[in-house]
Amino acid sequence: MQNILSTELFSRSKLQLAILTIGLLAAICTSSCKNPFAPDVDFSDKSSSFSVFNFEKPENLLKNLQYAYTMKDTLIYGKLLHPDFVFTYRDYELGFDVSWGRLDEMKTTAALFANAEKFDLIWNNIISENYYADSTEYGIVRGFNLTVTFNPSDVVRIDGRVNMKMVKEISNGTWKISSWLDESNN
Numbered sequence: 001m002q003n004i005l006s007t008e009l010f011s012r013s014k015l016q017l018a019i020l021t022i023g024l025l026a027a028i029c030t031s032s033c034k035n036p037f038a039p040d041v042d043f044s045d046k047s048s049s050f051s052v053f054n055f056e057k058p059e060n061l062l063k064n065l066q067y068a069y070t071m072k073d074t075l076i077y078g079k080l081l082h083p084d085f086v087f088t089y090r091d092y093e094l095g096f097d098v099s100w101g102r103l104d105e106m107k108t109t110a111a112l113f114a115n116a117e118k119f120d121l122i123w124n125n126i127i128s129e130n131y132y133a134d135s136t137e138y139g140i141v142r143g144f145n146l147t148v149t150f151n152p153s154d155v156v157r158i159d160g161r162v163n164m165k166m167v168k169e170i171s172n173g174t175w176k177i178s179s180w181l182d183e184s185n186n
Contacts, residue, residue: 052076055174058138058166062123065177069121069146072113078106082167082176089182118149127161136168138175141183160184 052067053060061080068077085102100108113119124143131138146158163181168174 055079055176058140058168058175061164061166061175061177062140062142066121066123069119072116072119074106074110074113077109080177081105082178085176085178085180087180087182089184092185112148116148116150118147120147120149121145136170137178138166138168140164140166158184 053063055061055064064076064080067073068080081102083102085105086099087101087105088097088099090096091098122145124145127141127143129138129140129142141161141163143161144159146160148156148158150156161183163183164177165179166175167178169176
């Protein structure tokens, strides 16, 4: 009889300890919002290859684009794109341009980020740049090298040019990419 009671008390105390442990872990997890695995976000203007720059200069959008690709960060990538964003590339096999909007761009980029192991984006020379319309629009054509590593035996290298238009949001002074014409030959 005493053996049954001691086994029952032992099982009950194990259950209480398990409930207490789960409750304690839940309290710790919900009280701490910092994700220790997420990269820190730095909105300062210091130069570092792995920091986020403010959105108040159009040239910082290219640095942030490089960051988003390197870190595979769709949150930062989405902040770069204007709500009316349009991406266009030339389909050389079909012989015409293909375009899509912001939603399709986010879906495509998210899938690309999820399926690749690593991205290396290097910005090259600026071919042309222009401010338009009261300095609220900016255009740039710039060379780039992009290496996408899907796995060690599947690496894609693209050398091309990007032709971007950016607009300044009057309400908060930040710049967004409104159109992206990929002038690569791949």
